[in-house]
Amino acid sequence: MVDLSLAEKCENLMNVVVESRKKFGKMCIDYEQKTSLVENKMLNLQLETISNYRFKPKQTVPNIDVEDMCQDIDNFSEEILERYNRIESLQKRLGTTQDVILQLKSDKISRKLREPMTAELLLAKAKNKLVWDIRTDSIIF
Structure with a gap:
């Protein structure tokens, strides 16, 4: 073995590495499969225990009378x-x-009622309405 060349030594070492990778790769695959099986079994066990457990409500549901409900609905309607x-x-x-x-x-009357009523305004309107009658030489209202 001492007389082996450097290339043969490298080849032997590479073969050892390849074989160890194959061996450990198979072991890793087996390990992954076993861990996933165990995890699935644990999950199934947890689901089974939860599904078999009977939950007790904190508050009991009251028994509602159908007649009372109908009466409430009628009152609401x-x-x-x-x-x-x-x-x-x-x-x-x-x-x-x-x-x-x-x-x-x-309406005209309501418009007039909305206008402010002051004495000055009333006098001004009265002056505008005055008509001078030429024949009698007097003011006609």
């Missing part, structure tokens, strides 16, 4: 209908109020 009718009547009253407002805006 009546309340909704009442509110709907009130809204409809408010809409009708709003429409009539809008009509009244439009009439007031177009």
Whole structure:
């Protein structure tokens, strides 16, 4: 063995490395498979224990009477209908109020009432309305 050349020594060492890689690669693959099997068994065991466990509720669910529920639903529907009718009547009253407002805006008397009433303004209007009658040589109101 002493007489082996450097190339043969390298080749022998490479063969040893390749064989050790094969051996340890198989061992790693086996290890991975075994660990995944164990993990799956543990998960299945945990799922089994959880599924078999009976949970107790913190609060018991009350037994609700069907008649009471129906009565509550009927009361609620009546309340909704009442509110709907009130809204409809408010809409009708709003429409009539809008009509009244439009009439007031177009009414001449309401326009006159909106103008400020002062003595000076009334005198000025009266002076403008005065008409001089030429025949009688007097003021006509």
